[in-house]
Amino acid sequence: MKPNTRILDYVTLVQDGVLTLDDVPQDVKVQVTKWVRYLSGVTDNGMVKDNTTPSDNEGNEIKVPVPGTLLTKKAGE
Numbered sequence: 879m880k881p882n883t884r885i886l887d888y889v890t891l892v893q894d895g896v897l898t899l900d901d902v903p904q905d906v907k908v909q910v911t912k913w914v915r916y917l918s919g920v921t922d923n924g925m926v927k928d929n930t931t932p933s934d935n936e937g938n939e940i941k942v943p944v945p946g947t948l949l950t951k952k953a954g955e
Contacts, residue, residue, distance in 0.1 A: 881913050889913045 881889070888910045891897040902910045 881909060885909045885913060889917065893917070 885906055888897065888902050888906060892899060892902065892910065892914050899907065899911055899914070
């Protein structure tokens with residue numbers, strides 16, 4: 879089923895970080911969540927959370943981007 883314009887508007891706002899899924903109205907929350915997950919590439923519907931932090935060969939933590947957030951790099955990083 880295709881999403882309507884209202885759902886796509888909320889999906890865009892969530893992906894841009896303007897809103898969180900908690901801010902989405904209850905009547906469209908399930909559909910918005912479904913499309914946010916689909917567009918971010920989530921294929922597993924399990925509720926298991928990965929608590930391991932990736933690291934490089936020297937043990938330094940690697941920062942993993944959160945889906946739906948913008949990646950910006952400050953000068954000198």
